[in-house]
Amino acid sequence: MNSSTNPKQDGHEIKTLVILGASGDLTARLLLPGLASLISMGGAEGLNLVGAGNSDWSQEKWRGQVQESFGISSGEDKANGTVGKNELQEMAKNSSYHQVDVTAEGELAKVLKSVAQPVAVYFALPPSVTEKACDLLNPDDLPKNTRFVMEKPFGSGQESARKLNKTVEALLPENHVYRVDHFRGTGTVLNILGVRFANHFLEPVWNTRHIEKVEIFFDENITLEGRAGFYDSTGALQDMMQSHLLQIMSFIALDEPATLDERDVRDRIAEVMRAAEVGNDYAKTTRRARYTAGKIGDRKVPNYVDEPGVDGKNNTETLAEIEVRINNSRWTGVPFILRSGKSLGEDKMEAIVTFKPLPHLPTGFTGTSTATRIRMGVGPAKLQLDIDVNGPGDIYSLNRAELRADLNETDLLPYGEVLKAVLTDNAMFFVRGDTAVECWRIIEPVVEAWANNDVPLEEYPAGSSGPEDWETSREDTPL
Numbered sequence: 001m002n003s004s005t006n007p008k009q010d011g012h013e014i015k016t017l018v019i020l021g022a023s024g025d026l027t028a029r030l031l032l033p034g035l036a037s038l039i040s041m042g043g044a045e046g047l048n049l050v051g052a053g054n055s056d057w058s059q060e061k062w063r064g065q066v067q068e069s070f071g072i073s074s075g076e077d078k079a080n081g082t083v084g085k086n087e088l089q090e091m092a093k094n095s096s097y098h099q100v101d102v103t104a105e106g107e108l109a110k111v112l113k114s115v116a117q118p119v120a121v122y123f124a125l126p127p128s129v130t131e132k133a134c135d136l137l138n139p140d141d142l143p144k145n146t147r148f149v150m151e152k153p154f155g156s157g158q159e160s161a162r163k164l165n166k167t168v169e170a171l172l173p174e175n176h177v178y179r180v181d182h183f184r185g186t187g188t189v190l191n192i193l194g195v196r197f198a199n200h201f202l203e204p205v206w207n208t209r210h211i212e213k214v215e216i217f218f219d220e221n222i223t224l225e226g227r228a229g230f231y232d233s234t235g236a237l238q239d240m241m242q243s244h245l246l247q248i249m250s251f252i253a254l255d256e257p258a259t260l261d262e263r264d265v266r267d268r269i270a271e272v273m274r275a276a277e278v279g280n281d282y283a284k285t286t287r288r289a290r291y292t293a294g295k296i297g298d299r300k301v302p303n304y305v306d307e308p309g310v311d312g313k314n315n316t317e318t319l320a321e322i323e324v325r326i327n328n329s330r331w332t333g334v335p336f337i338l339r340s341g342k343s344l345g346e347d348k349m350e351a352i353v354t355f356k357p358l359p360h361l362p363t364g365f366t367g368t369s370t371a372t373r374i375r376m377g378v379g380p381a382k383l384q385l386d387i388d389v390n391g392p393g394d395i396y397s398l399n400r401a402e403l404r405a406d407l408n409e410t411d412l413l414p415y416g417e418v419l420k421a422v423l424t425d426n427a428m429f430f431v432r433g434d435t436a437v438e439c440w441r442i443i444e445p446v447v448e449a450w451a452n453n454d455v456p457l458e459e460y461p462a463g464s465s466g467p468e469d470w471e472t473s474r475e476d477t478p479l
């Protein structure tokens with residue numbers, strides 16, 4: 001077997017993980033807890049952790065932050081049981097902090113040369129700071145076999161993503177640049193590829209002749225979670241569609257890769273993205289809305305525009321829907337409807353593939369013949385096949401049956417999966433440079449149309465399932 005098809009499952013060669021943006025929200029809330037989950041499963045043995053950032057933090061403050069995010073500051077262990085607890089303590093104790101302005105010439109290079117190598121550099125920084133830091137680096141500044149782990153958004157549009165690609169290409173090889181999209185974690189990706197390509201009955205019907213539409217929903221019942229500053233200048237379209245939902249779409253739509261090698265899989269993804277576009281009658285192919293006051297369970301939610309840190313004049317959408325077309329022979333004519341929003345009544349994170357109506361049902365059957373559907377949940381990971389069967393009671397009468405299976409979920413947190421893929425050198429789980437640009441190409445015209453107010457900004461009460469007249473499969477209960 002090709003060694004890159006079967007990446008290092010156990011060991012890893014990276015000696016140091018340097019987190020730039022050590023004092024930031026991502027580091028505290030997602031990255032360090034993800035690392036703790038990986039350590040507790042024995043996936044980060046011998047790894048050194050280094051934090052770096054602008055803040056004037058003492059070593060104790062940083063170590064305290066690591067312990068808190070690891071869940072070991074008060075003796076309790078966030079990782080499974082006591083397994084890994086010693087390792088967590090050990091990593092926190094040995095971790096060091098460097099105060100550094102990454103936008104000052106030579107400072108980041110100095111830090112990278114001072115730590116055990118090879119090193120993975122995690123850019124948990126504001127995007128503009130990441131761009132500037134990369135601009136200042138020279139290939140000689142990077143120790144041999146350095147990896148870059150780069151957060152989303154990668155650039156702020158096609159042009160800036162292209163420019164950033166060019167900058168990092170001059171520093172290190174493409175398959176050592178890990179552009180993060182945590183929806184592309186091992187569980188989600190492998191579950192979709194497994195269901196699609198390990199079952200003989202699916203591939204012959206996975207095309208425009210048999211499929212009516214594909215819907216990809218990421219509805220959340222959470223609100224702003226204190227991140228108004230970020231969200232109000234980003235919105236659902238750029239936060240969710242440009243990255244996460246297009247990634248899921250690509251795994252549902254791609255042609256079969258010959259192997260799970262990063263080159264094979266990422267070539268197939270790139271083909272899908274290059275063929276994808278949003279039809280340019282944006283008032284018909286896209287919708288946007290913003291929540292008003294309402295109730296989610298027992299929680300009272302204010303109008304979006306009254307949330308602290310929100311400027312109503314930004315016209316930021318909290319719910320976005322776009323219809324993507326993939327112009328190739330497999331998918332022409334099939335709408336891929338991508339929808340994501342906040343402050344909705346229920347969490348619903350799934351892809352629904354709806355088959356076309358039957359050409360003919362033998363006369364004599366009664367009841368309703370409804371479209372066959374496959375529902376794939378991406379959180380929790382579930383599979384449901386909706387089919388019509390006879391009875392109960394009248395054997396001539398057709399009724400809906402739901403065949404369900406739990407799909408495999410890893411014990412790692414999403415960012416534990418990201419870090420595992422970094423440490424095992426598995427670029428397949430990261431976004432390739434050309435795909436990052438294509439995602440912006442698909443979304444950019446919609447961003448522009450919405451900025452020009454070509455599409456009305458609708459409203460929905462918090463806790464509802466969106467504006468009343470949005471026709472989707474919303475009536476389904478979550479998987």
Ligand code: NDP
Binds near residue numbers: 027102103126127
């Ligand atoms: P924050 O604003 O919370 O943190 C930014 C960090 O960058 C701070 O630690 C800050 O240090 C540091 N920093 C800023 N300028 C410099 C500089 N010149 N030199 C060194 N360090 C600097 O951002 P987030 O943690 O929220 O986001 C980081 C990245 O992760 C962004 O790209 C974001 O899009 C992405 N992301 C975030 C998610 C989240 O939930 N937070 C989710 C998914 C992606 P200091 O405070 O000392 O200035």
